[in-house]
Amino acid sequence: MRRDRRFTVSDAREAQSVRLRRRQRWYFALMGTCLVLILLAWNVVRLWSTTAAVAMSVVAAVIPPVAALVANWGEDH
8 A cells, every 4th residue: 555645735845045035035125224214314304303314323223133134034943
């Protein structure tokens, strides 16, 4: 009697290239957001509110480490 092991869709792991692409998209989206925040803060928002421009810069300063974590997450687990 032949026994075939059956796999469900949830048993199969996603291809590494797919996971890499997803992490790259998140990284570039986060870094793009960082760049836009800095450019807007110091070219537009500072004309109305320096406090808001500084707050935007603080948020932009936190994004790169988060982006690095996202880009490297999951491969060593």
